[in-house]
Amino acid sequence: MTATDERSHPAFEDEFQATIDADQRIEPRDWMPEAYRKTLIRQIAQHAHSEIIGMQPEGNWIGRAPSLRRKAILLAKVQDEAGHGMYLYAAAETLGVDREELTEKLIESKQKYSSIFNYPTLTYADVGVIGWLVDGAAICNQVPLCRCSYGPYARAMVRICKEESFHQRQGYELLLAMVNGTPAQKAMVQESVDRWWWPSLMMFGPADGDSPNTQQSMAWNIKRHTNDELRQRFVDMTVPQAEALGVTLPDPDLRWNDERQAHDFGEPDWSEFKAVISGAGPTNAQRIAHRRRAHESGAWVREAARVYADKQAAKKREVTA
Numbered sequence: 001m002t003a004t005d006e007r008s009h010p011a012f013e014d015e016f017q018a019t020i021d022a023d024q025r026i027e028p029r030d031w032m033p034e035a036y037r038k039t040l041i042r043q044i045a046q047h048a049h050s051e052i053i054g055m056q057p058e059g060n061w062i063g064r065a066p067s068l069r070r071k072a073i074l075l076a077k078v079q080d081e082a083g084h085g086m087y088l089y090a091a092a093e094t095l096g097v098d099r100e101e102l103t104e105k106l107i108e109s110k111q112k113y114s115s116i117f118n119y120p121t122l123t124y125a126d127v128g129v130i131g132w133l134v135d136g137a138a139i140c141n142q143v144p145l146c147r148c149s150y151g152p153y154a155r156a157m158v159r160i161c162k163e164e165s166f167h168q169r170q171g172y173e174l175l176l177a178m179v180n181g182t183p184a185q186k187a188m189v190q191e192s193v194d195r196w197w198w199p200s201l202m203m204f205g206p207a208d209g210d211s212p213n214t215q216q217s218m219a220w221n222i223k224r225h226t227n228d229e230l231r232q233r234f235v236d237m238t239v240p241q242a243e244a245l246g247v248t249l250p251d252p253d254l255r256w257n258d259e260r261q262a263h264d265f266g267e268p269d270w271s272e273f274k275a276v277i278s279g280a281g282p283t284n285a286q287r288i289a290h291r292r293r294a295h296e297s298g299a300w301v302r303e304a305a306r307v308y309a310d311k312q313a314a315k316k317r318e319v320t321a
């Protein structure tokens with residue numbers, strides 16, 4: 001039986017469930033329920049698209065970074081994101097879909113990508129704040145995915161998380177330099193934090209009561225924590241970092257709760273979240289149009305690769321004939 005075989009059999013189902021119950025990995029060669037496969041394709045594709053679309057907001061600043069050192073760092077980070085997209089598309093391909101098909105779905109807006117990349121990067125401080133808050137949120141969400149039940153996804157996440165940690169630190173280091181700079185630089189950091197705080201909290205997805213996929217994904221060990229659990233973890237991790245930077249997080253309800261040993265915090269604007277994930281965010285149209293143009297202008301590379309592969313295959317046939 002293969003991953004794409006839709007036939008079911010109680011013995012296969014039992015074996016699948018036993019593997020999940022034993023907290024072991026499902027591999028591409030194993031039988032899996034069709035709904036498990038579909039959920040993984042949905043999540044991994046959305047994750048891969050996020051990495052690829054996520055190159056745009058920061059890529060916007062490569063030509064304008066204030067020094068050669070900052071340019072080199074940003075260039076390396078954006079390149080890493082392209083790499084993450086590739087590992088993730090490769091993981092999705094083990095489930096029987098192909099990258100070309102997933103890219104088509106992205107540019108036709110039939111598959112989602114993270115809400116966070118539908119906001120513009122207006123100042124250079126946004127580069128630091130994306131590293132600190134957006135990559136920080138990504139780490140909180142993605143470290144548990146290293147223990148996801150699907151082997152290829154879990155293994156891809158190990159390397160991605162290592163690189164995300166480096167991204168988070170570079171963002172924090174950039175912000176430390178800026179808050180210790182001129183008053184105008186410090187104000188620029190605060191203004192950026194004010195814009196990115198709430199969208200960063202929305203990265204974790206809707207509140208648990210409004211999350212249709214969490215329960216099943218947790219039962220299958222794809223997700224290891226609920227959206228709200230991870231959001232809480234992120235807030236608790238970030239508050240002391242904000243204090244160290246000397247910036248204020250823009251939430252009047254944010255305070256330590258001694259009883260819960262955790263921070264209380266306000267509610268994100270879920271109507272904004274819904275608008276953004278339905279395509280009506282500030283930069284949705286721009287992001288997709290840019291991605292479509294890049295895909296179209298890369299057509300000759302794909303064609304050249306195909307012709308080269310055909311030639312190599314023909315040569316191999318000649319040798320073995």
Ligand code: BYC
Binds near residue numbers: 050112206217227
């Ligand atoms: N944005 O039932 P729920 C990065 C959708 S890359 C857009 O809770 P689930 C980085 C959700 O898809 C960051 N859509 O869903 C890259 C579902 O809609 P569909 C990307 C969202 O899957 C470059 C509906 O809302 N990270 O960090 O159980 C530079 C209901 O939600 C969002 C990943 O993709 C959102 N924020 O949980 C820097 C991580 N939230 O598909 C940084 C992997 C929810 O039913 N993904 N939706 O139409 C996950 O962990 C989970 O998919 C989520 C959502 C927690 C995001």
